[in-house]
Amino acid sequence: MGTSLDIKIKRANKVYHAGEVLSGVVVISGKDSIQHQGVSLTVEGSVNLQLSAKSVGVFEAFYNSVKPIQIISSTIEMVKPGKFPSGKTEIPFEFPLHVKGNKVLYETYHGVFVNIQRSSPAPPLGALLSLTVLTPLTCGSLFHLDRSLAVGQDHDKYTLRCDMRRSLLAKDLTKTCEFIVHSAQRASNFVMENEPKFSSLPRAGPEARTPLGPQPRTHSAVTTAEPPPGQLRPQKGKLTPSPVDFTITPETLQNVKERALLPKFLIRGHLNSTNCVITQPLTGELVVESSEAAIKSIELQLVRVETCGCAEGYARDATEIQNIQIADGDVCRSLSVPIYMVFPRLFTCPTLETTNFKVEFEVNIVVLLHADHLITENFPLKLCRV
Secondary structure (H helix, E strand, O other), rough: OOEEEEEEEEEOEEEEEEEEEEEEEEEEEEEEEEOOOOEEEEEEEEEEEEOOHHHHHHHHHHOOOOEEEEEEEEEEEEEEEEEOOOOOEEEEEEEEOOOOOOOOOHHHHHOOOOOEEEEOOOOOOOOOOOOOOOOOOOOOOEEEOOOOOOOOOOOOEEEOOOOEEOOOOOEEEEEEEEEEEEEOOOOOOOOOOOOHHHHHHHOOOOOOOHHHHHHHHEEEEOOOOOOOOOOOOOOOOOOOOOOOOEEEEEHHHOOOOOOOHHHOOOEEEEEOOEEEEEOOOEEEEEEEEEOOOOOEEEEEEEEEEEEEEOOOOEEEEEEEEEEEEEEOOOOOOOOOOEEEEEEOOOOOOOOOOOOEEEEEEEEEEEEEOOOEEEEEEEEEEEEOOO
C-alpha cells in the first residue's frame, strides 16, 4: 500500500454557515514511515473577474483581466517537516468561516453565468463567478466573471485542499474535499428594503407575458446604467407572504402579431406566495376554465436570472434550471391542477444582490396547445433561507 492523504469533515452533511467553525481531520496513511517537508491546509476566497471574450474579443479579454476581490484567506501549517510513522496518522484542524469588514460569505450556488464556490489554495475558495454574454455587446468593459477552475460538471463547489510536500524523489500529495456554505440569513431579513442597484433593469412581473410561439431557453439583455458604489452585500428586509392570483386570456398576452387568429382560452390560478423559503416548495393551483384548442401540456419552468455589470453597463441573462410537467394532455375544464415545485439544492440560493452582480429567480407557467401555440405567464420569485 502506498502513501495516501485524505480529509474528513466533522459534519456528515458538510453544510456550514458564516461564523461557524469548519472542523475535521487530515488522515495520512502509509505502510512504511513517510518523510515529508510539511503539511499545510489553505482556505482562500475571492471573486475573479475577467472581461468577456464575446463582448470585447478573445485577446482583449485575455490581456485585460481584473484584479480579484479577496473575500477570505486563511492558511495553517499543520505539521512542520519531519517523518510520519507507519500506519494511520490523524491531524485535527479547525477553520473559522469569518470574513473581514463588510465582505460577505456567499452561499454555494451552481449557476450558468454566476458560480459562487469555494476552492483552495491556489484556486479561490470564495465566490467564483462567471458571466458569459450570449450576444455581441456594445459595452466594451462588461465583465466575464471567470470560472477558470470550473471545468465540466464539477465546477461549482466549496472545497478544502491539503498539501503534503515531499522530497524531489517523491511526488507531492494533494487532497481536496467538498463542503457547502449556506447563508445565515433569517426570515426577518429577507424581502428587499431598497430598490435594485441596477435601477434601470427591466423587472419581469405577472403582467409581463411571453408571446405565443416557440420561445428560446436563454435570453440576454444589455443596458447602459451605472450602479451606485458600495461594498458587496446581500439584500435586507423581512419575509412576508405574497399570494398572487392570475388570469391568462388572449387579451392579456403581449407582443402578439395576429391576435385575431389566436384560439380563445381562459386560464385562472394562484400562487400561494412568491416570497419563498428555499427549503419549502412553491405551491398553488391552476384551472383551465375554457379553451377552444386542445391542450398538449402544462409545465412549470424555474428560471435563474443572472446579472453582472460595471459602471458602463451590465448584462442580464435568464436560463432554465428545471422544467416540471404538471399536466399531460387535454386537461379537463374547471379541474384544479395543483402547482408544486421543490427548489433544487445548489442550483438555487437566496435572492442575492451586490454592487457587481445579482442572482434572481423566476417561475414560468407554460401552456402548450395542439396548434403549437406556447402560452407563458412569468412570476418573479424572492427566495430566502430560514
